[in-house]
Structure formats: C-alpha cells, structure tokens
Amino acid sequence: MSLEPEDAAAAIEARHAEKMRKKQAAQAKIMADKTREKGLLIVHTGKGKGKTSAALGMVVRAIGHGMKVGVVQFVKGAMQTGEARVFAAFPDNVEFKPMGEGFTWDTQDRARDIAAARRAWDEVQRMIADPAYHMVLADEMNIALRYDYLPLDEVLAVLAAKPAMKHVIVTGRNAPEALIDAADLVTDMTMVKHPFRAGVKAQAGIEF
Amino acid sequence: MSLEPEDAAAAIEARHAEKMRKKQAAQAKIMADKTREKGLLIVHTGKGKGKTSAALGMVVRAIGHGMKVGVVQFVKGAMQTGEARVFAAFPDNVEFKPMGEGFTWDTQDRARDIAAARRAWDEVQRMIADPAYHMVLADEMNIALRYDYLPLDEVLAVLAAKPAMKHVIVTGRNAPEALIDAADLVTDMTMVKHPFRAGVKAQAGIEF
Structure with a gap:
C-alpha cells in the first residue's frame, strides 16, 4: 500500500x-x-579543548547581566591577550588576575610553583569571601591540585563554605574525584579530534 | 634460498x-x-553543557584580537541577553543574528522550522563567503541537521569550499558523523553532573 x-x-x-x-x-x-536558584560549583575537566573557553563564555554571560566576576589564572598562557582585551572593556565587571607567572611547565622549582599556586588561591579565596563578586573563575586550578601544590582538603573546605549564591568555576584536566563529588555541574570535555595532530599550530582566536 | x-x-x-x-x-x-595556519572547522557536540559557552569563549578571543565574527543562532534561547550585551560593546567586531525565533520546541510546524533553519543557514553562508569575517559561529546548527531541516550534503559542500583561513564553529548535540569526519577540531562535551537534576533552575550567567 x-x-x-x-x-x-x-x-x-x-x-x-x-x-x-x-x-x-x-x-x-x-x-x-x-x-531553586543557588550559586553553583562548576567543574570543567577532561582532555579535550573548551574547558577554559566554556568558563570564559559563562564569564561573558555574567558580564552581560551586569554581574561582577573575578578571574584568577593559575597557569600562564591558558588565558591570554584575546580575552584580556575584552575584559578590559568591562573594568567594573571583571577583575582579571593572571597569577601563573611562576607556574609553567618550564619551571622546575617546586617551591616556587607552590608559592605561585598559593598566591593565586589566596586571590580566589578573597573573591569568594567578597560579596561584591557574583562569580569566581579559578582557571586551571585543577593543575595545582593535581600536583599537590594546594592542599585539597583546604580547597574543598573553602568551597563548601562559600556564600550560597556565589558561582565558582574550576577548570583544568584531572579534576580530583572529591571536587567532582562536591560540584553541582561537571562537564568533561572529551577530545574527539584535535588540529595539533594534523600539524596545525595554535592560532589567535582559537587557543589564545 | x-x-x-x-x-x-x-x-x-x-x-x-x-x-x-x-x-x-x-x-x-x-x-x-x-x-601551518588554517581556518578550522570546529564542532562542539555531546550532551553536556559548554558547547555554546566554549564557542562563545572563542568568539571573545577572536574579538580581543580585533577579528570580525559572525554569530548565527539557530535555536532561540541558546544565546540570550547576557552575550548579546557583550557583543553590543563591540559593534565593529561582532554581527549577531538571532535567527531561531521560529524554531523552538514550542513550534509544532515543521515547514516553519525548515524555513527558519534555511534563513539562518543563508546568513551563515553569507558570512562564510564574505571576506570581512574571520570566524563564523553556527550555534546549534546540529539541531537543524539532526531533524533534516537542512540538507546535510549541501551544508558539507559549503563547509568544504569555505575560504582557507576562515574559522567556522558548529555547535549542538548529535553532530552528524559526516560533519565530525570533515572537522579539524571536535570536542564532545560529556555530562558528568547537571544541576537541573538537583532541581536547580536555569540561571543568569550560567545558562543565559
């Protein structure tokens, strides 16, 4: 039929x-x-691209809503000139702290790396405690946790005690299980295909 | 022997x-x-959050580098007031086209959805063809492909013939295999934990 x-x-x-x-x-x-509305603890982890980019997208949304956002960069290079210039257009909405100067793959000085991670974490704690901030991005903090540059228990305790309406975003590979357990929203960015494998170099607008 | x-x-x-x-x-x-530098075909897919946010992060980076970016929204609500306000601060760098008005779960009219998808795709094609744009974001276009609102072959042909240095980002769940095959950079946003499951509603700065 x-x-x-x-x-x-x-x-x-x-x-x-x-x-x-x-x-x-x-x-x-x-x-x-x-x-229900509540401040979220958000984790972007996984080996794929987009962990920092997606956090940046959330920062942009928050800026657009007139919120104040604190951005602390734990590893140099994860956020660069591109986003810094856009942040600079909203000086009342974004405080950007690139704290990763002493903490790159090139340093082989553990004590110095620990000190840099501590300074960055102190900034994050200050922003979490300050009611002026609606959202705090701890970019690549998972790397500092992974290498035990920061005590996980201390970080978890601070996050557990954060003001109820504050959003905190933590990015980076290898998020500790205990952080994932504590989080409200967790996305694993899974690499399916990466242009570096085809020999394409890092490019403006994509990686930085 | x-x-x-x-x-x-x-x-x-x-x-x-x-x-x-x-x-x-x-x-x-x-x-x-x-x-080598080349314009990338980038796909953000998967069930997790961050597909549009990560694309938005790339748009922000590109804006920061003074590039011109075209943003076409296929589904209403995927991008909203938050990012639109930030885009508005860079009128020379971003052209934002929210084209998803007739294409949401609320419409129950397939012909109208197809027409809306076609209008959005026409905008994407225009931006791909126009040398003024360095980057084009086709936000949630995978949804239109998924429902056969756009012919996949036509889309793939246009993307294959795009100018060599142009970046094109396509987001949305259920990216067609053929699109993934054609892409340079593919990330699958995998949901680990989502606050909607804990009864938390969509919030400013996070979802919109």
Missing part, C-alpha cells in the same frame, strides 16, 4: 507535530520542577 | 636507509606543518 504524496506529507507533518508535543510536554515538566 | 652474507648485509642497510628516509620525511613533514 502506498500513500498519495500529499497524504505522506501530512503523515510526516502529523508525526513531527506529535513528537514535538511530547518533547514540549517533557521540557515543561522538567522546568516546572526547577524552582 | 639464502643470500650471501654481503647481500644480506646490503639488504639490511637498504631497509634501514629506507626506514630512516621515511622517518626523516615524516619528521620534516611534521616540522613543516607546524608552521
């Missing part, structure tokens, strides 16, 4: 409309349950 | 020389390619 073309088209239309009705109902049900 | 010792030695030499030539050629190719 075959349908006339217009009947077939009508059937496709009807199926689509039914599917969308179900989706809409499901979506409405989900959203009806979501009544 | 066995070779004379000197022939066997010559064969080993020849194999070694051939192997070294290949190694050297491969190494030279890698080194030569390391200086």
Whole structure:
C-alpha cells in the first residue's frame, strides 16, 4: 500500500507535530520542577579543548547581566591577550588576575610553583569571601591540585563554605574525584579530534 | 634460498636507509606543518553543557584580537541577553543574528522550522563567503541537521569550499558523523553532573 504524496506529507507533518508535543510536554515538566536558584560549583575537566573557553563564555554571560566576576589564572598562557582585551572593556565587571607567572611547565622549582599556586588561591579565596563578586573563575586550578601544590582538603573546605549564591568555576584536566563529588555541574570535555595532530599550530582566536 | 652474507648485509642497510628516509620525511613533514595556519572547522557536540559557552569563549578571543565574527543562532534561547550585551560593546567586531525565533520546541510546524533553519543557514553562508569575517559561529546548527531541516550534503559542500583561513564553529548535540569526519577540531562535551537534576533552575550567567 502506498500513500498519495500529499497524504505522506501530512503523515510526516502529523508525526513531527506529535513528537514535538511530547518533547514540549517533557521540557515543561522538567522546568516546572526547577524552582531553586543557588550559586553553583562548576567543574570543567577532561582532555579535550573548551574547558577554559566554556568558563570564559559563562564569564561573558555574567558580564552581560551586569554581574561582577573575578578571574584568577593559575597557569600562564591558558588565558591570554584575546580575552584580556575584552575584559578590559568591562573594568567594573571583571577583575582579571593572571597569577601563573611562576607556574609553567618550564619551571622546575617546586617551591616556587607552590608559592605561585598559593598566591593565586589566596586571590580566589578573597573573591569568594567578597560579596561584591557574583562569580569566581579559578582557571586551571585543577593543575595545582593535581600536583599537590594546594592542599585539597583546604580547597574543598573553602568551597563548601562559600556564600550560597556565589558561582565558582574550576577548570583544568584531572579534576580530583572529591571536587567532582562536591560540584553541582561537571562537564568533561572529551577530545574527539584535535588540529595539533594534523600539524596545525595554535592560532589567535582559537587557543589564545 | 639464502643470500650471501654481503647481500644480506646490503639488504639490511637498504631497509634501514629506507626506514630512516621515511622517518626523516615524516619528521620534516611534521616540522613543516607546524608552521601551518588554517581556518578550522570546529564542532562542539555531546550532551553536556559548554558547547555554546566554549564557542562563545572563542568568539571573545577572536574579538580581543580585533577579528570580525559572525554569530548565527539557530535555536532561540541558546544565546540570550547576557552575550548579546557583550557583543553590543563591540559593534565593529561582532554581527549577531538571532535567527531561531521560529524554531523552538514550542513550534509544532515543521515547514516553519525548515524555513527558519534555511534563513539562518543563508546568513551563515553569507558570512562564510564574505571576506570581512574571520570566524563564523553556527550555534546549534546540529539541531537543524539532526531533524533534516537542512540538507546535510549541501551544508558539507559549503563547509568544504569555505575560504582557507576562515574559522567556522558548529555547535549542538548529535553532530552528524559526516560533519565530525570533515572537522579539524571536535570536542564532545560529556555530562558528568547537571544541576537541573538537583532541581536547580536555569540561571543568569550560567545558562543565559
């Protein structure tokens, strides 16, 4: 049995409309349950690209809503000139602290790395404690935790005690399990394909 | 049959020389390619958060470098007031086209959705063709591909023929395999934990 073309088209239309009705109902049900607002502890981890970029996207959204955001960079180079210039256009909304000067793969001085991580963490703590900030980004802090440059217990205690409405974003590979357990929102950026593997170098607008 | 010792030695030499030539050629190719710059086709897919945010982060980096970026939104709500306000601060660098008005879960009209997707895709094509743009973001275009609102073959052909130095970012769940195959950089945002599951609603600075 075959349908006339217009009947077939009508059937496709009807199926689509039914599917969308179900989706809409499901979506409405989900959203009806979501009544709570709270400051989120957000973790972006994984080996893929986009951990810092996605945090940066959230910072931009927050800026757009007139919020004040503190950005602390634990590793030099993760955030660079590109975003710094955009932050500079919103001096009342963003305080950007590049603290990773002494902490790169080139240093082989553990004591110096620990001191740099401590200074960065002190900035994060100050911003978490200061009610003026709505959001704090601890960019690449997972790296400092991974190398035990910061005591995990201390970091977890500070995050657990953060003001209820403050958003804190922590990025970097190898997020500790205990941080993932404590977080509200965790995304693992999984590398599917990376242009470095095809010999393409880091480029403005993409990596920095 | 066995070779004379000197022939066997010559064969080993020849194999070694051939192997070294290949190694050297491969190494030279890698080194030569390391200086390569090219416009990337970037795909952010997966069920986790951060697909649009990470694209937004790249847009911010590009803006910071003085590039011109075109942003086309296929689905209403994926980008909202937050980022629009930041874009508005850089009118010479960003053209933001929210084209998803007729394309949300609320519409139950397939023909209208297809027309909306087509209008958005026409904008993307215009920006890809226009040398003024360094980067084009087709936000949530994967959704339009997923529902066959746009012909995949046409999209792939346009992307394959894009100007060599132009970056194109396509976001959204369920990226078609053929798009992933064609892309230079693919990240799958994997959901580890999502606050909606704990009853927390969408919040300014995070989702919009």
